[in-house]
Amino acid sequence: MTFFTRLLAKAAKGADDLSYLYENDIVYPVHGLDDTKTFRDILLTWTIYFNDTLDVDKLQKSLTKLLSIGDWKKVGGRLRLKEDGGLEIHVPWVFTADRPAFSFTHANKHQAIEDHPAAKTLPKPNRKVAMWTPPKDFNDLAARQDAPATMEDLLVGDTPQMAVHVTSFTNATIIGLTWPHTLMDAMGLKALLHAWSLVLAGRESEVPALLGAKEDVLSTIAESSVDKQEASCMLPKELKGLNKLAFMARVAWELMTTPLSETRALCLPKTAMDSLRQQVHQDLASSSGESEKDVFVSDADVFTAWLIRMISTTSPTPRPMTLLQSINARFRLHELVNAQGVYVQNMVAVGFTLYSPDVTTGPMGAIALATRQQLAAQATELQVIGNLEAQRVAGDPMAALCSDPKALPVITSNWAKGKFFHITDFGPAVLQAGDASESRSNPPGTPFFQHTFCLKPPPVMMRHVISVIGKDHADNYWANLVLPSLVWANIEKSLGELEKPE
Structure with a gap:
């Protein structure tokens, strides 16, 4: 936490100090890999669009019941600043x-989602490529106007x-969840x-225990593996001294001198993904002759x-690229x-994948293979333990950078394993199906988008960020x-080629 932020937090505490009223709160620690400068700068909002009308009362009561079970209470806590500047979580007993x-x-719009200026723009894939640019007023559907940011x-x-914000339509429901990255990934x-x-389905007995709420399991694993730890396979590529300074200066200069990137959601149908996979193979x-x-x-x-190729072709001259994954x-x-049980932290x-200019401008197969091979080398158990311990000691996941300086x-983040x-199955809360057509692909009460x-x-927003959510019920990706507008132009051209009839 910066000196200014610390002063601001202390000033707020002095003006409205409620700690003495709740001295019997349960106190949970915020672990070392949670309480980092990078994560303190990020509050995430996740919006889920259901093409059904959901019972808002059931949603609220079931989540409250969940967060009253065992150490799930930690999620329902309040962040407090300790004297040493670290964070901890205070939770009411009840x-x-x-x-x-x-x-x-809760906001009830009393109208169909197709009649709402912002909500009607939400993508509706129909076995075709879909792209969606969030309208400026989309935030109103995801969070209340004075929500913590x-x-x-x-x-x-x-x-x-x-924070949970529910927007109801006569044929759909949007749920927005907002939380600090210090809580969980x-x-x-x-x-x-x-x-x-x-819990919504009345199956409380099946709720997994929330593990590691008070003890930092990653620190325990690292300490028990001291004798087995091995040096990072990326150590020779770690930027230090003038090389790191040059890299950071170049990134800062490009952030200051290039236009802001455009945020869009992209949906690729199974046919498009199959075409890309076929090209890679x-x-x-x-x-190499490998099948x-x-x-x-x-x-x-x-x-x-595919995206690395889309990005590389916008560069005036071939340059190396580094994928942080x-x-x-x-x-x-x-x-x-x-x-x-489960770990909510x-x-x-x-991990880092380093691509040479020859690779970034070459065929997609070489890029995919480089990604797979370099990731596999860094994803062994001992490599991951060493990586996490180095982050914990440094106090930030971005402290070590492995890259070509230029x-x-x-x-990129890949959340596909989250499915x-x-x-997410909120079927027991469905009041009315919003889409009763035969073409509907998702079961009632499951997400559509x-x-x-x-x-x-965050203060520094990178120009190239890829967040994979995964496949829906129709195998759309x-x-x-x-991404910058020039990259989006390349993507649109490439998608046009993918959708051409054979």
Whole structure:
């Protein structure tokens, strides 16, 4: 936390200090990989569009019930600033109307979603490519107008760290969830949405225990693995001294001198993804003779390779690129894979894929293969443990940067393993189906569209950001992208080629 922020928080505490009223609150720690400068700057808002009318009262009561179970209470807490400048979470013993588990607001529009100026623009894929640019007033559908948008907002008074805003239409419902990144990552949200669905269905006994609320399991794993830790395979590529300074200066200069990027949601139907995958495997077969059975590349590898090509072709001259990608420890460390419960916190290591100019301007197959091979080398258990421990010691996930000093950085997160279109099932809250047509692909009470953004973007917003949400019930592939207009022009041209009849 900066000196200014600390002063602001202390001033707010002095003006409206409620701690003495709630001295019996349950106090939970904010772990080392949660309380970082990067995450303090980010409040996330996740919007879920249901093509059904949902019972708002059931939604509110079921989430309150969930956050009253065991250590799920931690999610319903309030952030407090400690004397040493660190964060901790204070939770009421019992949630009440005066001290709820989350801020809750509801707006009933009394109209069909197609009649609302902003909501009618939401994408409606029909086995075709769909792109959506959020309108300026979309925020009103995702959060109340005075919703907390910064960490400073959450440190004032007795503000719950999570806010829920529901917008009802006669044939649809939009739910907006806002929380600080210091609380959890996307897989933590997955656990929350699944548990919420269970409680809504009256299956409280099946709600998994929330683990690690008080003890930092990642620190424990790192300490128990001291004798086995190995040096990072990316250590020779870590930027230090003048090289790091040059990289940061170049990024800062480009941020100041280039136009702001455009945020859009992109939906690729299965046919488009199949075409891209076919191209990748044709490239690999041509260059190395390896068949599809010989080389595994994921949907994310294919999608990222395509976007790297779209980005590289906008550069006047070929240049190296560095992909900063998330590696989730939940899927990499055996103690977490076999855990008898869920972890609602941040468990992401940062991985790096370095592409030479020849690769970025070459065939997609080479890009996808480089992504897969470099990620695999960094995703072993010992590499991930070392990566997380280095982040904890440094106090920030972005402290270490591995890159060519002249590279263009691209940030990506892949949330496909969260299965967000399938894990959320609010069927028991459906009052009326909003879409009763035979062409409907998603079961009642499941998401039709999802979108994530920040009510107040971080101070430094990168120009190239890829966030993969995953597949919906019709096998459409969804992503949120932040890219320059020239890249979007390339994407539109490429999509036109993909949709041409054979």
